[in-house]
Amino acid sequence: MATHKLLLLPGDGIGPEVMGQVEQIVSWFGKQGLGSFEIEKGLVGGAAYDAHKQAISEGDMKLAQDADAVLFGAVGGPKWADVPYQHRPEAGLLRLRKDLGLFANLRPAICYPALASASSLKPEVVEGLDILIVRELTGGVYFGEPKEIVTLEDGSKRGVDTQVYTTPEIERICRVAFELARTRRNKVSSAEKHNVMKTGVLWKQTVTALHAAEYKDVELEHVLADNCAMQLVRRPKQYDVIVCDNLFGDILSDVAAMLTGSLGMLPSASLGAEDPVTGKRKALYEPVHGSAPDIAGKGLANPIAMIGSFAMALRYSFGAGEAADRLEGAIADVLGSGTRTQDIAADGANAVSTSEMGAAIIKAL
Amino acid sequence: MATHKLLLLPGDGIGPEVMGQVEQIVSWFGKQGLGSFEIEKGLVGGAAYDAHKQAISEGDMKLAQDADAVLFGAVGGPKWADVPYQHRPEAGLLRLRKDLGLFANLRPAICYPALASASSLKPEVVEGLDILIVRELTGGVYFGEPKEIVTLEDGSKRGVDTQVYTTPEIERICRVAFELARTRRNKVSSAEKHNVMKTGVLWKQTVTALHAAEYKDVELEHVLADNCAMQLVRRPKQYDVIVCDNLFGDILSDVAAMLTGSLGMLPSASLGAEDPVTGKRKALYEPVHGSAPDIAGKGLANPIAMIGSFAMALRYSFGAGEAADRLEGAIADVLGSGTRTQDIAADGANAVSTSEMGAAIIKAL
Numbered sequence A, B: 001m002a003t004h005k006l007l008l009l010p011g012d013g014i015g016p017e018v019m020g021q022v023e024q025i026v027s028w029f030g031k032q033g034l035g036s037f038e039i040e041k042g043l044v045g046g047a048a049y050d051a052h053k054q055a056i057s058e059g060d061m062k063l064a065q066d067a068d069a070v071l072f073g074a075v076g077g078p079k080w081a082d083v084p085y086q087h088r089p090e091a092g093l094l095r096l097r098k099d100l101g102l103f104a105n106l107r108p109a110i111c112y113p114a115l116a117s118a119s120s121l122k123p124e125v126v127e128g129l130d131i132l133i134v135r136e137l138t139g140g141v142y143f144g145e146p147k148e149i150v151t152l153e154d155g156s157k158r159g160v161d162t163q164v165y166t167t168p169e170i171e172r173i174c175r176v177a178f179e180l181a182r183t184r185r186n187k188v189s190s191a192e193k194h195n196v197m198k199t200g201v202l203w204k205q206t207v208t209a210l211h212a213a214e215y216k217d218v219e220l221e222h223v224l225a226d227n228c229a230m231q232l233v234r235r236p237k238q239y240d241v242i243v244c245d246n247l248f249g250d251i252l253s254d255v256a257a258m259l260t261g262s263l264g265m266l267p268s269a270s271l272g273a274e275d276p277v278t279g280k281r282k283a284l285y286e287p288v289h290g291s292a293p294d295i296a297g298k299g300l301a302n303p304i305a306m307i308g309s310f311a312m313a314l315r316y317s318f319g320a321g322e323a324a325d326r327l328e329g330a331i332a333d334v335l336g337s338g339t340r341t342q343d344i345a346a347d348g349a350n351a352v353s354t355s356e357m358g359a360a361i362i363k364a365l
């Protein structure tokens, strides 16, 4: 049995607490002989800044490069509001994405039946919702140059960000979307603003050509990003896979996550390209939720998004689809039995703690 | 009584139908001696392309420059999917915004009590909702240069869009937001992505400094644009005025509009700077909805967003706040009495036509 190298980067806020539960799960899988894992730990975000004065150290970047998968908690908090810009907590995450080449961010938005009533949308609008947002993660306005603030002659300032996309960058992310759609309901909605942006024009042309050349069996539709945000609110079940650029993906995936009423429960995977020799791909798995500094350290956090992120690692990095199904099934069972952390409990008084939720999931495995 | 010069640009799709109802209302106001209006008409979008091979003619641009207010219907439709990029229907609208200097786009999102149940959100989440999105409209990624697609040596292509903002541009739009907040619930939420974008960093710095210098009496909060989109879905009533850049405003205002269940009913105003000599400002008023080519010409369109846009013209361009209140009151009364066009009718069979809705509003005036 191959040994999988896992790097855990718990980060800030509730990151360490939810990561603690994943460690229990990983060790359970190990003990059952369902996988062999070698665990390293590192620092990222504010925690890394406190230790090394940078949002991730070179040593931890090296560990990330060597790992089969990185599990990432969450970063940021008011404590680091004033650190220099290049060392802000988010910089650690952005560097991991860029340096590991994690161009494909998969964000499922699933409405757990037991939680449909927690959504701010009407139950009939979200019940059974199962969307996958495929977000480009290493390009666009996040990384394009120039990206600067300059002081002008009259003393005023000018800020610039640059959105850049090339055809190969667009093709590879759309390919991921088409391939995943084939394993689902076979429909891809490509969201851009070709009516305003040249990168949108190129995006639309490129996805259209790729579809015609290789994926005619998949249904492709084009939707303007503003309209897509609207339609997600109006009638989200019309979507299967949505593919889009880095910035639109940031916003659309947050809207989609919020629809489900399960924000604390949604995992994500960020994948690199397959190595042509080893067949391996770099990968990072993280919850969609943030570091929630207000509830950190209180045992209140919901570990399900982090545990679900490990399930995605089992599926996409370790070829262990059955183990992933089993873990996701255990999560659904625990929810079905009414066990709730405070974020999803109708009656806060009966909520379980972070570690009680983790233990319940292990028991259900 | 001063005569107000109005330019009507009905555009495409349902634009001409809904504009027809506004003409009735304008002429009613004239006959009652409640205002004196001089009306010109022009072409924009696909209609202009069919006539002049460009999305707005120089002659109509001149009329727009001379008008006290432009009323704009909607542009676009499948008929013009293949016209050259620089002549696409949207180019007419973008040119009007840019050349008239209409930097301040006001998009109210109001949930009419009679329509709360039409929202996909739970009634308690949207009942009484009254948000104003103040969107920067002449800068950002919509207009920054370079904005191009180039072919690279290996035959692949590279698309570029550039987001640019200067401190004066940010200050003037935030000033509009603060001033309007003072007439409302006195709270401004400034949405950007300072964690990723340099224009976001500059935006946050600039609004913070302006607030400290001139608007300390108004509550200011900063929110990341992705989180703002989420919060709009989760708990929209936490907002009063949201101020943001052109692209975030495009998306956030569509989300906010969709919450209300009244998409066909929301107006918008796009305003320029006050002329220091005449005190006048250029202005364009348009519904938030699009040209809806599928229902065009059938008398099915809801004219309320267009009529509400004229009410905004009365308020912001003609100093006729009372007349605006009266017109908005008539709209609310007609809705209260149960009159519905098909888009908002629970029972389609009892829906009234575009012109019946217009007539009902005149009757209620």
Ligand SMILES: CC(C)[C@H](C(=O)O)[C@@H](O)C(=O)O
Pocket (backbone or CB within 6 Å): A090, A093, A094, A250, B195, B196, B226
């Ligand atoms: C933390 C931040 C840099 C990040 C992003 O904007 O990508 C976050 O919002 C996300 O979606 O993962």
Ligand SMILES: CC(C)[C@H](C(=O)O)[C@@H](O)C(=O)O
Pocket (backbone or CB within 6 Å): A195, A196, A226, B090, B093, B094, B250
């Ligand atoms: C038609 C299009 C160019 C426009 C925009 O993107 O600004 C529209 O979506 C809007 O919000 O008015």
